[in-house]
Amino acid sequence: MSVVSEQAQTPLQPGAPRPPAADVDVTSSEQVASRGRILGARIMANRLGIIGIVWLVITVLIALFADFFAPYSVDHVHQEALRAPPQRVHIFRDGKLTRPFVYGYKSERDARTFLTTYTEDPELVYPIHFFVEAEPYKLWGLISSNRRLFGVEEGGMVALFGTGRLGRDVFxxxxxxxxxxxxxxxxxxxxxxxxxxxxxxxxxxxxxxxxxxxxxxxxxxxxxxxxxxxxxxxxxxxxxxxxxxxxxxxxxxxxxxxxxxxxxxxxxxxxxxxxxxxxxxxxxxxxxxxxxxxxxxxxxxxxxxxxxxxxxxxxxxxxxxxxxxxxxxxxxxxxxxxxxxxxxxxxxxxxxxxxxxxxxxxxxxxxxxxxxxxxxxxxxxxxxxxxx
Amino acid sequence: MPDTPILQVENLSKFFPVQRGLLRRTVGHVKAVNDVTFTVNKGECLGLVGESGCGKTTVARCLLRLVEPDQGRILLHGEQQTFDIASASRKEMLDVRRQMQIIFQDPFSSLDPRWRVTDVIAEPLLAQKVGRGEAGRRVLDILPTVGLGPHFADRFPHELSGGERQRVSIARALIVSPPLVVADEPVSALDVSVRSQIINLLLDLQGQMNLTYVFIAHDLSIVKHISHRIAVMYLGRLVELGTTQQVFDECKHPYTKALLASVLIPDPTHREQSYVLEGEVPSPLNPPSGCHFSTRCPFAQEQCSVEEPELRDMGGGHWVRCHFAEELDLSEGVFAPQFETQSASA
Amino acid sequence: MPDSQPILEVHDLHVHFKMLAGIVRAVDGVDFSVERGRCLGIVGESGCGKSVTARSILRLLPSSDTSGQILYHPAGDDEPIDLVSLDAKGDAIRAIRGKDIAMIFQEPMTSLTPVYTIGEQIMESIRQHQDLSEEEAKDLAISMLNKVGIPDAERRFGDFPHQMSGGMRQRVMIAIALCCEPRVLIADEPTTALDVTIQAQILRLIRSLQQNLDMSVIMITHDLAVIAQLADFVVVMYLGQMAEKAPVVELFQDPKHPYTQALLRSIVRPDTPPREQLHSISGSVPDPRNAPSGCRFRNRCPSVHDRCVEDPPVVEFGPQHSATCWLYVDD
CATH class of the missing domain: 1.10.3720.10 (MetI-like)
Incomplete structure (x- = not known):
């Protein structure tokens, strides 16, 4: 009878203390991750799932606080801009960093087709303000408020997704x-x-x-x-x-x-x-x-x-x-x-x-x-x- | 022991309808259990063996009224009164369930994955309208009896190993202190090194709590180890019933003998497998005429495929369903003795 | 056995899986060789790594982390091929799978396609590896069905898997496995799902085929009786480690590893006194993710010792008998 090979993957360390054999009672139950944690980890390991969750959280928040996030009410009409394209948000003006702003529209009517086209008017600058006082609303029909997340000063307009047929803000x-x-x-x-x-x-x-x-x-x-x-x-x-x-x-x-x-x-x-x-x-x-x-x-x-x-x-x-x-x-x-x-x-x-x-x-x-x-x-x- | 019957099964039959088509018309019946009669005596262990499809699990489920028997009586002699389980009312069944419980085969599927161990074990008590506090105390009392520590009470089944789960399953069956326990293949889903623990536990508990077992298994060596008497089933019929010694050493039915001969012996020096039963178990939907075993029986005569034999008493409580039970010599010839005593290696 | 020559050699095989809950060392250092025309039994309980070992021979576990050597000696005097070095999805291993090394599984129903007849499935398997015409393949398929003991083979050729019983399906699986005359047959719990009388038939079939075709068999099972009846040489595994390997008679008569000893004592034998307490092993098999360090059997071992926390040495008791245990090493 003889020792032929050490199957050990790690070299034996003669000086290392040996834990007593009695405390090695590893039962199957002690360290198995709980069901909920496994479930959570499995969802978290799914990248598309995470993307889905993030987007849904955003849309649900939007739905809950739509009045606050939207600069205008559903029926607010911008008569001067019908079917106007989305405005771009600018942060540089004359090469200098400023607060975000949008330009107003300059409308031109094509004499042949009678279609109105809108372009940015560099003369009209509408700085975007946050937590502005604007059209009042009742959140969930309960809480009256007139604070909205962003907006421009009276007389200007902001339409991030453009406007519709009647000049209502698509955003x-x-x-x-x-x-x-x-x-x-x-x-x-x-x-x-x-x-x-x-x-x-x-x-x-x-x-x-x-x-x-x-x-x-x-x-x-x-x-x-x-x-x-x-x-x-x-x-x-x-x-x-x-x-x-x-x-x-x-x-x-x-x-x-x-x-x-x-x-x-x-x-x-x-x-x-x-x-x-x-x-x-x-x-x-x-x-x-x-x-x-x-x-x-x-x-x-x-x-x-x-x-x-x-x-x-x-x-x-x-x-x-x-x-x-x-x-x-x-x-x-x-x-x-x-x-x-x-x-x-x-x-x-x-x-x-x-x-x-x-x-x-x-x-x-x-x-x-x-x-x-x-x-x-x-x-x-x-x-x-x-x-x- | 004095033979006081605790359970008498008389002419039990269960036919499952086979339905086809849009309107589920019945086109035939699977005779899962066909006219089965046996008695279980107080304090004994009756082994019920047979291959898959022989109806042993259906018998177990009928005993517990988990499937509705079609015919026959199942008399349970309780402490105060006798119930006929086959026709018991819902209220009587609640009493029956205090007298008789079941241990299932698969410890992984027989425990609700969403219940804690304490709730699993307490379920029969709560069904008997025992209060939650009292039930919790009794669960803590029974855990050490089945070899589990009190910390198991708050665990979920998925945190337990197979052996631990089967202990939980046994605790659930025993929590109402039933005198009779039906064990449906309680060890066949377990690891080899855990099987003997559970068999030992079942033997211990039988002694301690004076239990009676109906032990269903397909592993003949385990059945032989634990049973006092053994019933052999084939295609819904009881083919042989007797003491363990009668069935193993003096068996009179060719099927029983073939079953015994198929048992593999864990000894590499005994490899002669002299007899292997040919063919397959026929479909229970359309069993052979006459003796159901006649298609595979090496001794089958003309009579066997025409006339179905009766279960006959061969004396000493040994019942056999074979026309030629007296004449056949099964001790040698085509069947080599497989369960002779051998010197096992240590 | 002087004339024995290895057909398959496994050296220091490690198979690890990365799971969310950590690394599972499903197989950790397994060494054995299979000889021509002989039956090697691998026995162990759930989680011991026996099936993983078998599957890694055929490289059926592409997502695992496999290291070590699996040397296959092809027919003739060709150089041995290290299967571990082959691409798990490449042509080289595909040519060996089925043709040189075939495998049968526990549940034949899930290994057969329900939408094709069994005849078509056998023929497909034949024509994948052999250049035969449809007629020749069909003749060969029918002769295979006859060989595995399917009565009325010509008629059953057109049957679908669900029309057959479990035992018949397992015979079909064996026919598919054997149709290219493999040199090694890996049988992973081939009889566990079957009844005792059918189990006896299938085991007898495997044994006679092994002898008649001079085929090597790797029999994987949890059932010591199957091992005793079929194997020539046995590897006992526990939680990914090789506990003991020995010729079958030596293993049953003189087991060395405490696990083998306890396992052999715990099974019911014909001469076990009825209704007496059986020997049993305390505790239960731990989850492979929480396997103890060092000797993995140590928390259940009756002969446990302080040094068992370190990886145990392989101790030889003879040319073919060794156990991985500290018990036989003097301090």
Whole structure:
């Protein structure tokens, strides 16, 4: 018997103190990272997910404080500048660094086409001031204020995204429209989650004839082409409805169609979980059906619901915009990205007034961001994915 | 021990409908459990063995009413009254669950990943309307019994190893002090070095708490080690029932013998595997006519594929379902003795 | 065995994975060689690195950090090829995979494509490595199905995987693995998902194929009985470390490593007195991410000693028997 090779990767250190063997009781449980931390780390490791989260945080803040961020109210009209292009923000004047300012417009009318073109007028300088007193507003209908993040002095104007057909500031309108364009999908999603998961869990857990009926119903609902169905339902909203009621109506219409897909997903998950050992164990323990449903089944569906719900939001954003674009969704005085895009219906817009597409850019970025977040959540919650 | 029955299963059957098509029309039945009768005596361990699809897990689930039996009676002789589990009301079932609990096979899927250990173990108590404070105290009392420290109470299942989880599963079953425990393959999902710990624990607990076990497994050497009596199932039918010695040393059914012969012996000096059962287990949807084993049985006669044999008492509580149980000599010939005593290496 | 010549030699293999939770040293210093026509068993519990070792031979773990040598001796007197040095996605390893070294897995259902018939899958595998016409490939496929004991092979050729039982699917996997007459077959827990009677059939099949085709087999399992029945030479692994390696009879009769000893004592044998307490190993296998330093078995070892916190030496007990343990080194 002889020592042939030292398998040691690190050379033995004869002088090094040897810890007593007794304190090496490493059990499997001590150092395993907790579920939440792993989840967080997995989301943080997903770069697109982070981008999505950052953008969504920004848009939600914009939506919440749109009145404050926007220099003008939705209906503020700049009669002297119709369809004016975006102003550039300058910080150098005569080669010297100054506070940010914009130039006013110099308008010229083309004698042949009668089109007005706007150029910067170096004579008109409007310095941008922060936390200015401007048009008063009521934040969330509660807090009266007249402070806005930025603005120019009385008589000047600032239009970072240009102005629209009636001379309204596109920037302010896009920010304000964020409210509707985010809240309709989110509220619609919540309603469809409540409907979809209740019906899905019930259908999956109890099965039987009701299950067959519900599944056929969702199949029918899902096999209709989406846009005509939305249009048909939205058309049932009476035209004399107030703008606010119409807003609620559109939300409910979207939710009524959106729940079907979610319901099928949740039913599938319920079917799988129903046969799982821990539900069996719960029944063997004698737990009542409400305990099984509300303490075992639904909490274990929850991560699945979150992912499906998140990934359903882009569809709802687009749906609301489509309806509003077609004029059967949100109606003035409320604005959404879709209603704003109504101004951008012609080819002329693309060639001459591309800034009117700004709401579309916001919409695309938001849809992408939600998709990124949804994918990141799904990957993070998938026990089989290991992000290295 | 005096043979006082604690559980009597009489003519238990469970047929799962096979449904096809849009309207889920029933096109046939899987006879998962077909006319099974056996008795479990107080204080014993009854082993239930068979290959996958033989219905042993369905029997376990019927015993707990986790699936609804189609036919038969399951009589549980409780301390005060006797229940027929097959027809018990919801309220009676709550009493039954105080008398009988189950340990599941897979310790990774049988614990709700979102529950803490203390909540998992307390679940049967809470179902029995025991208060939360009292339940928490009883959980702390039972943890050392299954070899877990009190610090485990606040852990989540994913922080535990397989063996620790199975201990939690055992604690959950024992928290209501049931006299009868059904163990559905309790060690087959565990690491080899942990298996013996859990078997030892189950044996210990049986002595300490005077438990009765129905022990379901496919690993015959473990069943042999832990069981007093053994029931062998094949395609939903009970084919042989007897004491461990009767089944292992004097088995009378060719299937039992084939099962025993398939057991691999952990000894490299005994490699002669003289008999390997040919063929596959037929589909339980459409089992062979007559004796279900006739398609694979080396002794099958014409009669076997026509007439289904009855489960017959061979004396001494040894029941066999074979036409030729008396005549067949299974001790030698095609079947080499596999479980003879050998000098195991140390 | 004087005429034995190695076909595969693994020297000081390390396979590490970078995970969010840290580096997992899945395999840490494994040495063994597989001889022609013989069966090497690798036995161990979950997390011991046996499957990772097998997969790294075929370079199926491209995202891992692999070091060491895996020398494959091709047919003829060619120079041995170091598989570790090959590009895991390159042509060189692809030519060896399936043709020279084939592998079968635990769950045959997940290794077969559900949308093709088993015949198509076998033929695809044949034609990937051999220049045969469709008819020739089909004939070969059917003869392979016959060889692995699938009754009525011609009819079952057109079956889809879901139409077959687990045992039959495993036979199909073996047929696919064998169709190019590999010189080494790696079997990763091939019978764990199967019933006992089917397990016996499959093991008998593997053994007879090994003998008839003069094929080397690497049998990976957690089941000591499978090892006892099939292997000629055994490597015992624990948490990525090689605890012991020995010829099979020597290992079962005279185990040296405390882990091997405890494992062999803890299993139920035919002569174990019924209902007596079994020997058991305390504790449970730690998570590989939290493996103890030095000897990884030390926190469960009955013979643990202060010096076990340092990496243990390899002690030889004979030409082929060695254990990685401090127990046999005098202070």
């Amino acid at each position: 302010s309108r896009v920010l304000t429209a964020t409210r509707i364009s985010l809240s309709v999908p989110i509220i619609g999603m919540l309603i469809s989650v409540i409907l979809g998961s209740t019906i899905g869990v019930a259908s999956g857990y109890w099965g039987g004839a009701a299950d067959i009926l519900i599944q056929r119903l969702t199949e029918v609902l899902m096999s209709f082409p989406r846009i005509p169905l939305w249009m048909a339902l939205a058309a049932t909203l009476p035209p004399e409805l107030s703008s606010l009621h119409r807003y609620l109506g559109v939300t409910i219409v979207l939710a009524l169609i959106g729940w079907a897909g979610l319901c099928r997903q949740i039913r599938g998950k319920t079917l799988a979980l129903k046969e799982s050992d821990f539900i069996m164990a719960g029944r063997a323990a004698g737990s009542s059906t409400p305990t099984i449903l509300f303490r075992h089944l639904i909490p274990n569906c929850f991560s699945h619901i979150v992912v499906v719900a998140t990934l359903s939001i882009p569809g709802l954003i687009l749906a609301e915009s489509s309806l509003s674009f077609l004029g059967i969704g949100i109606t003035p005085p409320l604005v959404s990205w879709g209603t704003l895009l109504k101004d951008a219906q012609s080819v002329q817009v693309l060639t001459k007034h591309p800034w009117l597409l700004a709401p579309g850019v916001f919409m695309v970025l938001t849809v992408l961001a939600v998709n990124f977040l949804g994918d990141a959540l799904r990957d993070a919650l998938d026990p089989y994915s290991e992000i290295r």
